[in-house]
Amino acid sequence: MIKITILSGAGISKESGIDTFRDADGFWPKYDPRELASPEALKNNTEKVLEFYNMRRQKMWKSDPNAAHLALVDLENRYDVTVITQNVDNLHERAGSTNILHLHGELDKVRSMDNSDIIVDVEKGRDINLGDLSEDGTQLRPHIVLFGEPVPRMSEAIEIAKTSDIFIVIGSSLQVYPAAEILDFIPSYSDIYIVDPEVPSVQEKDNIIFIKEKATVGLPKLVNELLSR
Numbered sequence: 001m002i003k004i005t006i007l008s009g010a011g012i013s014k015e016s017g018i019d020t021f022r023d024a025d026g027f028w029p030k031y032d033p034r035e036l037a038s039p040e041a042l043k044n045n046t047e048k049v050l051e052f053y054n055m056r057r058q059k060m061w062k063s064d065p066n067a068a069h070l071a072l073v074d075l076e077n078r079y080d081v082t083v084i085t086q087n088v089d090n091l092h093e094r095a096g097s098t099n100i101l102h103l104h105g106e107l108d109k110v111r112s113m114d115n116s117d118i119i120v121d122v123e124k125g126r127d128i129n130l131g132d133l134s135e136d137g138t139q140l141r142p143h144i145v146l147f148g149e150p151v152p153r154m155s156e157a158i159e160i161a162k163t164s165d166i167f168i169v170i171g172s173s174l175q176v177y178p179a180a181e182i183l184d185f186i187p188s189y190s191d192i193y194i195v196d197p198e199v200p201s202v203q204e205k206d207n208i209i210f211i212k213e214k215a216t217v218g219l220p221k222l223v224n225e226l227l228s229r
Contacts, residue, residue: 042113084157118135
């Protein structure tokens, strides 16, 4: 079966109402990431970090999957599809995609401050507060890769990219590393589609096709084309 790998970024979820990070109306123009999304912030101002991710989690639950998320589910009817996402929301799961790798963690999970293998699901509507403890007695923290922390599933994502017959990038600036390096491992015989109204800065190759439309428009068109082959 033909193997299709998806790399999704903040642009796909923006159309569901979830803020991006680097856009003018995104998170980082409003907030200092060093105060909210770094290991130092987690250690020195744990309560503020927890509040920030509680806010983001509640925003996620108020958002719904859009036409782009749903189009990827349709793609699974014909192809072997893996979604590698830079997003920490659960919109791919809620849309119905079944094979998802979260590079940067998941908002609806928290983990032990000391043991990254102790991971707990967060029920819809629940906030995580100072004093909420893991089974090992340590404070629960967001199951999110913070700035300066390693991306533990990067090697797994690279191995998936190496097996791709078709690779589709949706709503990613391809400026966030190490995730942007995944493109370097796609086989030369693979077709690469980049769906984004603004073309990311990438090395031009004969096998890259740009679809200059927002995710909810360009991706359903591409999926329909692939399903009609």
